[in-house]
Amino acid sequence: MDSVSQVEQALKQLYSSTESGPRNAAQSWLLAVQQSQEAWELVWFLLEEHKSTEVQFFGASTLAVKIHKYWHEVAPESFDDLRLRLFKCIIDFAAVAVVRKLVLGKLCVALAILLLNAVPDQWPAAFQSAVLTFNRSIAKNCNVWIALLEFLTVLPEEFHTHTYLSGSKKVAVRQELDSGSTTVLAVIEGGLQDQSLSPDVHLLCLRCLKSWVQFGVSLAKVEKFLSLLYNSLADMNLCEIAIDCLVEMAAHPNSTQYPLSVRKLISLTVQLAPELERMKLEGDLNGCHSISRLVVALIEAHVALILWTNSEIEQQEAVALMYLLLKVTDMPGCYSAEETCSETTFNAWYLFIDEISVQKPEVSQQLRLVFGDLLLSLLKVLQILLILLSL
Secondary structure, eight states, X not given: OHHHHHHHHHHHHHHHOOSHHHHHHHHHHHHHHHHSTTHHHHHHHHTOTTSOHHHHHHHHHHHHHHHHHOGGGSOGGGHHHHHHHHHHHHHHHHHSSSOOHHHHHHHHHHHHHHHHHHTTTTSTTHHHXXXXXXXXXXXXXXXXXXXXXXXXXXXXXXXXXXXXXXXXHHHHHHHHHHHHHHHHHHHHHHHHHOTTSOHHHHHHHHHHHHHHHXXXXXXXXXXXXXXHHHHHTTOTTTHHHHHHHHHHHHHOGGGGGOHHHHHHHHHHHHTTHHHHHHXXXXXXXXXXXXXHHHHHHHHHHHHHHXXXXXXXXXXXXXXXXXXHHHHHHTOSSOBTTTBOSGXXXXXXXXXXXXXXXXXXXXXXXXXXXXXXXXXXXXXXXXXXXXXXHHO
């Protein structure tokens, strides 16, 4: 097609020209191409395997734009063909030895937008259908896991940025995502349990889990991942994303509806005390900061639950969690010059003390008996911090 060579020439001009005039002209022309009806067919020529990454990426971006902004141009009888061609393109890109991740990622965004547009009427049982399509190819090439997880990760992200969805349509799509989350979590669980998969795939599984927790999947649904997430903290490659997942679980507004799950979070978190002590001794500030993020998120979101315990074990774990916060406040070194963790704990301490002080006198006194030694230790630590800051 002549249009393909014209696109290639315009992209070359856009990326290689040193003058703003030709670059602006190329950009304007390429934007016009994306808006054209011809673009629906043009993209498949741009995505051919022998094309450069820049050309392929423009093709993938154009397809995402068309599905996003020009969905009304897709005739109902053309939907299945578009969906199948997009699936084939994604699987072909994922199956090659060297995956062009930028292109693949944009194609997965296009598929996510297509699903959001098509559910529930044009694409019934969309989640099960999509996962089944990917699974057929995973049996032949494990690299397809990357595409599947990328697609599932961007789905909730695209839902939040899909601002043109009308009120009733958005409600219907959200319901589809809520019901589809069970399928998604099963995929994530299967990926994490499969030790034959590469560490990169396990990383993508946790990234996908984080995306769905942010979307609003209930803490009760993802509680089964807690032990695995805490075990992942010992893995240098997975530690940061595991902490991100745990922080999202702890801090999500819906988490207060699941006190038993939060109790389990607290119980597992207090077991990190020896690890935090080791990190402090070894000067591992990044590791200390990661644990402090989790501890602070738990306390800020659930301070009332921490104070109001139903058993001696829960009370012991609540006290242990607050002492873990104290360990972070008492980081060695001078703040800002040698450490930056201590300041992140101050708001959690404020909320904790404020929650005690607003209770009735007899209740407040009872809580002071439970947490009295802790508060005295906090005062000593704060005095040392003030001295260090005044030097």
